[in-house]
Amino acid sequence: MPLLRRVGRGVTLTEEGLALANAATDALSVFESSLEQVLEERDARPVRLGTLRSLSGRIAPLLADAKSQVNLSVAEGSAASLLSQLEAAELDAVIVGPRPTGKNYNWAFLAHQPFHLVVPEGHSLERQTSIRLREVADESFVAMDAHYTTRQFADELCAEAGIAPEVTVESDNSHTLRSFVQAGLGLCILPAVMADATGVASVPIHRMDGRPAMREIGMVRMAGRRLPPHVRSALHELSALFEGDARIVPGSHPST
Secondary structure (H helix, E strand, C coil), rough: CCEEECCCCCECCCHHHHHHHHHHHHHHHHHHHHHHHHHHHHCCCCCCEEEEEHHHHHHHHHHCCCCCCCCECCCCCCHHHHHHHCCCCCCCEEECCCCCCCCCCEEEEEEEEEEEEEECCCCCCCCCCCCHHHHCCCCEEEEEEECCCCHHHHHHHHHCCCCCCCEEEEEECCHHHHHHCCCCCEEEEEEEEHEEEEEEEEEEECCCCCCEEEEEEEEEEEECCCCCHHHHHHHHHHHHHHHHHCCCCCCCCCCC
């Protein structure tokens, strides 16, 4: 089927060629309209942020301080589950600690998160300004489930102190653990931001060399993954606010 015919020294479309050209123009118009709609929807979607439970409740003050309006969707969970969602592109970034291994991650340090020992009110350690864990070698403990990095860091601190305490209760909820501490079922190692509640007291933990016990917290993104401009901008602003906000992680600067 000829689409062109010669006219003098030039060419022009045949009837069939003109019909095909018109159809192509209509198809391109539909494609451009659909692409524009997809891009608008992409840029309008919320920023999908994953965070450890010890930090999720501290995100609201950051949003209140943000210069621009941030449409945010927050997922909570363990570091392992959040990283799995990040890899599956279900999240744009996650705030976890410690720094995960793997070449596919981009890590940006945000803060140091101190850990405290939670004791019931009236305990002999209640008024101490700090404690080394070997001082409580004979005490029973309650603890986070083993798949949480909070528990893994607590186990690391105990091993460093040369103690292997009996764990009487495990839970994935810090409120539940504090209630068990209050009831006298054991002491608990938690991030400082999760340690305070009615009926319990918290004491800063020092490592055996005298340094405060703390872990690194950072924002993780997938290396090479392109994010919409509004998502990148919001994550950058949240990172800056996080680093400068002592309400999130007391004593958060790297020099501490």
